[in-house]
Amino acid sequence: MISSNQTRQLLDIDKILKFYSKHVRSEIGRKYVENIKPLSNIETLREGQALYREFERYIDIKGDFPWDDRIVLVNDFLNEGKSRGILFGEELLPFRYLLGLTVRIKELSFNLAREGYERVAQRAREFADFGEEVVSLSVLDDDGRLYDSASSKLAEIRGNLAAAKRQARAIGQKILSDQSLTSKLQDQVITLRNDRYVVLVKKESAPSFPGVFVDYSSSGNSVYMEPNALVAINNKIAMLREDERQEERRILQKLTEMLLAREKAILRAQDLIGQFDLLWGIYYFLQSHDWILPEIEQKSGFYLTCARHPLLGPQAVPIDVHCGRNFRALVITGPNTGGKTVALKTxxxxxxxxxxxxxxxAKEGSRIGQFSHLEADIGDEQSIEQNLSTFSGHVKRIIEMLEIADEASLFLIDELGAGTDPDEGAALGIAILETFLKHNSLVLATTHHNPIKRYALTTPNVETASVDFDPETLLPKYKLLLGVPGR
Known part of the structure; x- marks a missing residue:
């Protein structure tokens, strides 16, 4: 089914999707929900429902599905990798978590199929094989730092660096124990300053201390000096640290290249994780909400029982409404603020x-049929950029609908024929309904025009409905009465 972004906006779909987003477990799932679009055909829709039913049965029995709360979207990291040519350890960790989860789900597919969850198993098998990538990324610890075993060269460098540091500390202890220098020292401690081993010397003793000035202390009353005896080993440590940085960079670049080479497969895996997260979210959403997965019919049409508009909250009045079986057009009439537009949007x-x-x-028993298009013209929208009046904007929208109208289209039109002379508007509204009926499209329209009401009452394939109101208080009840024209 095709539906424009304008219709998506008019129906407040993005606001309603937040109901589901609250029940998924990751930002990947939330992004998937945010970007969700109507499926392309009824077979895919039915298969999606069957997949959920299997997943639901699995959770009912098993209680959980493989997951990792650490997963996040990796799109920005991939872009950074392409831009810089390297991802650092903490930027590579999200890939380890994501791909590790895909491996676990894919490994579960055999048992899923064996236990009768073939659709879930098939979806799990759609993950590419990331076994080698997960092994390669296992060289990172949970802080994103490379293990010594990341390469034999890195292990050797770090071993030599550790030995050099021990040697530096041993030399430093000898300096601290030298009676000729003890009186010059502020503290009996070897410390690091600018990545070099130094001692803290009294400020007045600095000119006579055998070493190189490095920095003042925070108080300014003493100075950090690098003893001459430590210069050579400090130089060796500095060289080993640079060797370590270069080797780490080489490994990280290699890991980055590995991931970028599989960017398409990684993004597909992320999308599949989003789908599984949504299945999980739907499962728990249905535990706390009186919503249902509707029955899917081949014929174009719908039958909704106790349908409510979720943005109205608990005060939403349920409506029963259908179209497509005994009639192809439903004309809703009644007073302003009585619920006509809400009915269309619902x-x-x-x-x-x-x-x-x-x-x-909605309630159980609700059915949704085959639709090729869903488009809406609701409210007083104007196309300011094209400098169109409200009426012209509506006419332009109707023309767009007529261009795609077929026997499986569903069109929602608010205030049919409004915005111009009442007689002309009514005639235009009737002509629009007749044209849609020639295409055998489904149309739901609201109107105030009496000629359109009479047309609906006397024309085959057209039904009337009205929004109910209290005859004594004249306040709306927001109930939809099919077969009853409004006053």
């Missing part, structure tokens, strides 16, 4: 969410 969001494979705010 139908639209239920169809949209269902075609995304998501639960809808």
């Amino acid at each position: 139908v639209g969001l239920c169809v949209y969410l269902a075609w995304c494979g998501l639960p809808i705010p």
